Amino acid sequence: MGDTQENIPQSGEVIAAKAVWQVINEKFGDAVSELDENPFMPFFEVLKREQWRDIALFMRDNPKLRFTYMACLSGVDYPEERKLGIVCNLESLGELGHRIAVKVKCDREGGIIPSVAKVWKTADWHEREAYDMYGMEFSGHPDLRRILCPEDWEGYPLRKDYQVQETYHGIKVPE
Amino acid sequence: MGLLDAKISKHNVLVTSVDNVMNWARLSSLWPMGFGLACCAIEMMATNASNYDLERFGIFPRASPRQSDLMIVAGTVTMKMAERVIRLYEQMPEPRYVLSMGSCSNCGGPYWKHGYHVLKGVDRIIPVDVYVPGCPPRPESLIGGLMKVQELIRMEQIGISRAEALKKLEEKSIDPGQLIQAARKGAIAS
Amino acid sequence: MQELGKAEHSSVRVTPKGDNRVIIEKDISSEEMILNMGPQHPSTHGVLRLECKTDGEVVIEAEPYLGYLHRCFEKHAEMVDYPGVVPFVDRMDYLASMNSDFAFCIAVEKLLDVEIPRRVEFIRVIVSEFNRIASHLVAIGTYAIDLGAFTPFLFCFRDREHILNLLEWTSGARMLYNYILIGGVAYDFPEGFKERALEFVKYFRPKALELQKLLTENEIFVKRTKGIGMMPADVAINYGWSGPMLRGSGVEWDLRKEDAYSIYPELDFKVCVPDGRFSDIGDCLSRHLVRAMEMEESLNIIEQSLEMMPEEDGFDPRAAIPKRIRPKAGEVYGRAENPRGELGFYIQSDGKSTSPLRCKARSSCFVNLSAMKELSLGQLIPDLVSIIGSIDIVLGEVDR
Numbered sequence: 001m002g003d004t005q006e007n008i009p010q011s012g013e014v015i016a017a018k019a020v021w022q023v024i025n026e027k028f029g030d031a032v033s034e035l036d037e038n039p040f041m042p043f044f045e046v047l048k049r050e051q052w053r054d055i056a057l058f059m060r061d062n063p064k065l066r067f068t069y070m071a072c073l074s075g076v077d078y079p080e081e082r083k084l085g086i087v088c089n090l091e092s093l094g095e096l097g098h099r100i101a102v103k104v105k106c107d108r109e110g111g112i113i114p115s116v117a118k119v120w121k122t123a124d125w126h127e128r129e130a131y132d133m134y135g136m137e138f139s140g141h142p143d144l145r146r147i148l149c150p151e152d153w154e155g156y157p158l159r160k161d162y163q164v165q166e167t168y169h170g171i172k173v174p175e
Numbered sequence: 176m177g178l179l180d181a182k183i184s185k186h187n188v189l190v191t192s193v194d195n196v197m198n199w200a201r202l203s204s205l206w207p208m209g210f211g212l213a214c215c216a217i218e219m220m221a222t223n224a225s226n227y228d229l230e231r232f233g234i235f236p237r238a239s240p241r242q243s244d245l246m247i248v249a250g251t252v253t254m255k256m257a258e259r260v261i262r263l264y265e266q267m268p269e270p271r272y273v274l275s276m277g278s279c280s281n282c283g284g285p286y287w288k289h290g291y292h293v294l295k296g297v298d299r300i301i302p303v304d305v306y307v308p309g310c311p312p313r314p315e316s317l318i319g320g321l322m323k324v325q326e327l328i329r330m331e332q333i334g335i336s337r338a339e340a341l342k343k344l345e346e347k348s349i350d351p352g353q354l355i356q357a358a359r360k361g362a363i364a365s
Numbered sequence: 366m367q368e369l370g371k372a373e374h375s376s377v378r379v380t381p382k383g384d385n386r387v388i389i390e391k392d393i394s395s396e397e398m399i400l401n402m403g404p405q406h407p408s409t410h411g412v413l414r415l416e417c418k419t420d421g422e423v424v425i426e427a428e429p430y431l432g433y434l435h436r437c438f439e440k441h442a443e444m445v446d447y448p449g450v451v452p453f454v455d456r457m458d459y460l461a462s463m464n465s466d467f468a469f470c471i472a473v474e475k476l477l478d479v480e481i482p483r484r485v486e487f488i489r490v491i492v493s494e495f496n497r498i499a500s501h502l503v504a505i506g507t508y509a510i511d512l513g514a515f516t517p518f519l520f521c522f523r524d525r526e527h528i529l530n531l532l533e534w535t536s537g538a539r540m541l542y543n544y545i546l547i548g549g550v551a552y553d554f555p556e557g558f559k560e561r562a563l564e565f566v567k568y569f570r571p572k573a574l575e576l577q578k579l580l581t582e583n584e585i586f587v588k589r590t591k592g593i594g595m596m597p598a599d600v601a602i603n604y605g606w607s608g609p610m611l612r613g614s615g616v617e618w619d620l621r622k623e624d625a626y627s628i629y630p631e632l633d634f635k636v637c638v639p640d641g642r643f644s645d646i647g648d649c650l651s652r653h654l655v656r657a658m659e660m661e662e663s664l665n666i667i668e669q670s671l672e673m674m675p676e677e678d679g680f681d682p683r684a685a686i687p688k689r690i691r692p693k694a695g696e697v698y699g700r701a702e703n704p705r706g707e708l709g710f711y712i713q714s715d716g717k718s719t720s721p722l723r724c725k726a727r728s729s730c731f732v733n734l735s736a737m738k739e740l741s742l743g744q745l746i747p748d749l750v751s752i753i754g755s756i757d758i759v760l761g762e763v764d765r
Contacts, residue, residue: 040475040697068602072698074711074725087711089698089727093602094618101698122605125735133439148432148764149292150255157291158439164291168254175287175295210405212412213434213761214459214540217503224506224522238407256412256433259404285452289444290437311459311540 016098017042023064028055043087043101052104053114053140059090059102060119067100069093070120075130079160082108084136088116088123106136115141133158194332201244202325207274208243209236210263213250215277215311222314234321240266245324247317248303251279251286252294264301270331272324275303276317278310285310304341395421400746404433408511408750411760413734417741417749424749427741429734431764438765442724447473447547447690450724455541457726458762460503463489463496463532464703465762466545471626472699472710476692479548485682486628487674488550491562492532492542494663494670498569499528500704501656501663508653508754509580512589517579524572527565534558548686559671566664573660581643581654590650594740594752597647604739605732608706609659610756612638613652620702632669634662649755656757659704691719698727705729705757726765730758 014037021035021044032055033045046052059067067090076085085105092098106113115138117124127138128147135156138144146153154165164174211219223229223236237243240263252260264273275297278284283295297303304327307320323344330340330347403414412433418426438457442450454469455462467489474481506521529539534555536544544551580586596606601614611618619636621629637658644650694716700709706729713723733756740752 038695040695043696068599070605071700071707072709072711072725072727074723074727076713076723087696089709089711094616097623101696120605121600121603122732122735125731146432148435150432153254157437158443162291169258171254171257171294171300173254173291175283208405209407213436214456216411217459217540220503220507221522221526225519226523226526240405251434251436253433253435255435256404259433263405285456286436286441289441291440292432292435292437313539 011039013099014039014042017100020065020098020100023062024055024059027058031055041089041101043103045103045105049104049106049113053116053119055102056116056119064096066092066095068095070116070122070126071099073123073126073130075134075136075158077108077134077159078105081105084108084111084134086113086127086130086136111136112139113137114139115144117141132156135159197333198329198331201270202328204233204235205245205272205321205324205328206235206237206243207245207247208240208263208267209238210240210246211249212252212256213277213279215249215279218311218314219247219249219276219317222317227314227318229318229321232318232321232325240264241268243267244270245272245274245321246301247274247276248280248297249276251284252297252300253292254294255292257294257300260297261300270337272305272327273297273301273303274305274307274320274324276307276320277312278308281306281308304337397425402749404430409753410507410758413753413758413760413763415737415749415753417746419746422745424741424744424746427737427749429737431731431734431760434760434764436761436765438726439724442721444720446719447692447721450721451546452541452543454726455543456761457728457765458703458705458708458759459540460759461493461496461500461704462540462542463493463545464500464701465708466542467493467627468699468701468703468708469710470545470547471701472697472712473547473690473692475697475699476695476712476714477548477687477690478693479685479687481548482680482682482685483628484553484675484677484680485549485685487670488554488682489545490627490629490632491667491670491674492535492544492550494666495528495532495562497704498660498663499525499532501660502528504656504704504757505576505580505653508757509586511750511754512586514580514583514586517576520572520576520579524569527568531558531562531565534561546683546686547690549684550682553680553682559674562667562671566668570661570664573657573664577657581650581657587643587650589748589751590644590648590653590755592645592648593744593748594649594755595645595647596736596740600739601647601736604736606706606736607729607732608703609637609652609655610706610733612636612655613755614647615639615641615651620700620707624700626701628670628673631673632666634666634669637662649751652755652757656704689719692716700727703729705759705762706733708762726762728762728765730756731763731765734758734763 031048031051033047035044059065069091071089071091074087083105088102104113115127127141131144132146132148155162275281280297283293286293305320305323307316309316327344330343398419400417400419403409404412414430416428417424438453441453451466454465458465502521502525506518509517533539536542596614598614598616601611617636617638637655639646639651639654692714696713698711700707708729709727711725712721715722741749
């Protein structure tokens with residue numbers, strides 16, 4: 001995976017991502033941020049997060065974009081900004097072939113992000129996982145419950161300030 | 176057991192203790208519960224399959240805890256699973272044995288420090304008779320562990336507790352380290 | 366139309382000519398029953414729990430409950446340094462550790478400035494393809510056992526043992542290798558590996574055909590899988606399916622071709638898609654066929670790469686491994702084709718610390734399993750086992 005071999009296809013990826021971003025920017029204006037043109041994972045951020053579902057639907061159905069496939073949705077904790085967020089890796093599978101990443105951020109306490117579970121069904125479980133690990137709410141999610149940890153687990157394990165509980169149902173948890 | 180090899184003729188009387196017969200019968204048909212948790216379950220399956228063929232020891236996995244004598248805890252026990260493990264253990268009829276397979280179920284294994292959702296050793300919730308180390312243990316070591324369970328059964332008698340049987344097993348056991356060192360010395364000398 | 370049971374109690378009708386499709390009649394229904402399946406169930410491939418709402422023999426809803434094997438991979442990844450994550454990656458998908466390591470290393474190496482030696486790339490591809498065959502053998506063997514055929518299971522495990530021996534010879538471990546490291550591999554191939562590997566390829570080709578005959582030409586197996594668990598291609602993409610599951614629905618999508626990572630673009634292999642001669646495209650049988658065909662393709666890949674691999678005396682596979690692995694600041698999503706689909710890692714690095722700020726594993730079976738609810742709708746209870754088996758889940762990867 002040398003630098004020279006890697007840069008040629010990736011710069012193509014950035015160019016494609018830029019074209020994609022322009023289409024989205026034309027429609028939604030300042031609801032989306034500038035495109036971050038790094039060679040690893042070009043991304044933009046949704047600044048008006050209440051529009052995230054509309055943007056998602058537009059990205060899926062617009063004939064110039066056709067992001068049919070959501071590869072990944074990861075929850076992220078930004079302790080310095082006091083925010084939580086999600087990062088979605090989207091791809092146009094088998095149609096146009098381009099890919100881009102989208103970031104949405106919300107407040108650390110009581111933050112709400114619109115759910116895209118009905119746009120990409122992949123997002124259903126990924127959002128449940130993000131909720132389980134970070135505790136942000138997804139409004140409009142069909143079934144927002146904890147998925148990996150038990151229902152009565154305390155705290156959100158992947159937050160940077162997570163303190164593990166001492167006992168669970170009478171069983172000692174830490175070492 | 177030697178009995179079958181000794182070519183007993185038709186009109187013979189065998190004298191032995193009830194304990195011996197019972198223990199022989201029990202240890203020759205040790206039925207574990209087919210209960211896989213994680214990576215170790217694959218090695219357990221491999222042990223049951225063609226190359227290692229556990230059935231030659233009379234060990235055949237059963238699907239239900241109510242039909243089994245032995246529980247092989249093969250893999251990481253998590254907090255969510257812990258209560259199910261206890262319930263499965265309680266569903267097994269007495270006398271029951273527990274073999275803890277692999278580092279995770281022995282002590283939490285690699286998940287010891289940061290594994291918030293991992294139970295650090297299945298012996299925190301159910302009593303364990305035999306521990307098999309390894310991550311995952313090779314089929315050979317699982318077979319070794321199962322033979323240890325058989326030895327334990329052989330030590331049992333009517334009227335003595337499991338703890339006493341385990342003690343007897345401990346007294347009778349030979350430290351393999353000395354044997355290995357003796358063999359090494361012999362190899363160097365020759 | 367042949368009726369099963371009395372009409373007022375049963376809502377199932379089966380068409381007579383061996384067509385397994387179930388017709389649900391709306392006006393007839395019996396009392397709903399909740400049936401719990403798992404977490405300790407021989408055919409859930411681990412500790413998956415399904416809560417099925419049933420109407421007679423028909424499943425109305427099957428809700429999967431996960432997390433019984435949640436081993437906190439993502440927490441560990443944030444706590445240990447980059448090389449230390451690799452053993453945890455091994456334990457995620459324990460049937461295909463090599464492929465998982467490969468995916469993780471691809472993701473980290475994108476952020477690092479390392480030139481991977483050509484021989485290392487070949488070693489990586491060969492061991493991953495061997496592991497892919499081993500993984501598919503387990504998938505096929507356990508699938509057969511779920512559907513009541515015991516012999517294929519024994520055949521599969523017999524042949525898998527040969528692969529494990531080869532990989533153990535190379536790496537020192539049977540299942541969890543920790544062999545593919547960031548920037549290289551742990552050891553070079555041992556002396557005489559090529560001959561033994563080619564010997565295995567020669568041995569395995571007829572065995573794969575035999576296995577194929579045992580299952581695909583077995584009428585019971587075909588009846589239990591054909592037309593069951595249908596998934597159209599567009600819905601599969603919307604669910605984020607990948608790997609043999611997506612190819613079973615007829616989509617030619619293989620990351621080895623699409624992303625063209627490592628030396629895959631130099632190799633000649635085809636993307637396996639069912640042609641609809643034996644199966645209805647998108648059913649359980651198609652997914653099984655894709656796995657069977659992929660084993661053959663993997664053999665081709667191994668053969669070619671063994672031939673093309675550059676020989677070097679005194680080759681040090683660890684030469685390119687950086688002394689201190691501290692990637693550039695940035696985010697990356699790296700992925701590779703796992704036997705179960707796309708395994709991706711989203712890694713966030715701040716450029717200062719030696720451990721990732723965030724490492725999310727996009728697990729293929731987690732995503733594939735999320736369609737369980739839709740797949741099981743209106744199927745018979747015994748077909749549920751057939752569907753779970755065809756998804757080929759590894760709970761270690763689902764729950765992480």
